[in-house]
Amino acid sequence: MVRAPKKKRTRKGWSERSTLDRLTIVTRGMALAGVGVIALSVVWAGAYRVIAPPGTLTMLQRKLSGDVILHPWTPLEQISPNLVTAVIAAEDTRFCLHNGIDFKAIEEAMNEAENGKRLRGASTISQQTAKNAFLWNGGGWARKGVEAWMTTLIETFWPKRRVMEVYLNVAEWGDGLFGAEAAARARFGKAARDLNKQEAALLASVLPNPHKWRVNPPGPYVRGRVVTVRKRMDQVRRDGLDACVRK
Numbered sequence: 001m002v003r004a005p006k007k008k009r010t011r012k013g014w015s016e017r018s019t020l021d022r023l024t025i026v027t028r029g030m031a032l033a034g035v036g037v038i039a040l041s042v043v044w045a046g047a048y049r050v051i052a053p054p055g056t057l058t059m060l061q062r063k064l065s066g067d068v069i070l071h072p073w074t075p076l077e078q079i080s081p082n083l084v085t086a087v088i089a090a091e092d093t094r095f096c097l098h099n100g101i102d103f104k105a106i107e108e109a110m111n112e113a114e115n116g117k118r119l120r121g122a123s124t125i126s127q128q129t130a131k132n133a134f135l136w137n138g139g140g141w142a143r144k145g146v147e148a149w150m151t152t153l154i155e156t157f158w159p160k161r162r163v164m165e166v167y168l169n170v171a172e173w174g175d176g177l178f179g180a181e182a183a184a185r186a187r188f189g190k191a192a193r194d195l196n197k198q199e200a201a202l203l204a205s206v207l208p209n210p211h212k213w214r215v216n217p218p219g220p221y222v223r224g225r226v227v228t229v230r231k232r233m234d235q236v237r238r239d240g241l242d243a244c245v246r247k
């Protein structure tokens with residue numbers, strides 16, 4: 001008995017496929033890409049739990065614009081507790097209480113806006129760390145969404161002390177200065193471990209806008225903000241709001 005020869009299977013070209021086939025292929029491709037991005041972000045966040053970030057996109061941007069970047073990495077143990085308390089007092093008094101995103105602060109900010117007050121930021125230290133270490137400056141809902149995801153990851157994989165350590169090493173203090181050690185040496189001529197309360201309050205006070213607000217010499221607004229931060233520092237210590245980052 002003679003068998004009929006098998007027909008060769010030929011792959012259909014893209015134009016020959018049905019709309020449903022095309023949609024299936026695109027959907028599968030997007031799903032695989034999404035899984036890849038998620039996996040990469042998890043690995044990246046996990047790596048930075050133990051590895052010092054070599055740089056950030058903001059540092060690259062500053063370098064490309066011609067700035068000289070100073071970014072010495074300093075372990076948290078070699079940074080003055082005064083600065084740790086000061087940045088919590090200035091930026092995020094609920095740092096030890098929330099899981100990365102402070103929904104209570106967001107609600108309070110929205111209520112203030114509804115009452116006619118200027119909409120203030122409710123970004124936590126964890127969110128700023130995620131943005132500074134992994135992302136770029138600027139707004140947009142897409143970046144905010146990625147920031148929220150990376151914040152969730154670092155709060156999941158990192159202890160609070162690591163979040164604070166990375167934050168204080170990648171924060172920008174203007175003039176190409178990144179990290180507490182570079183800022184302390186440039187502004188006060190001393191190591192970050194030796195910062196006193198007043199110096200720590202000054203550095204923390206200019207963090208929201210280090211290119212506009214100066215430490216040397218501080219303007220009227222910065223001087224007033226330092227007074228407020230100093231008072232909050234005492235409250236943070238008294239209420240144990242920095243307990244999660246103490247030794």
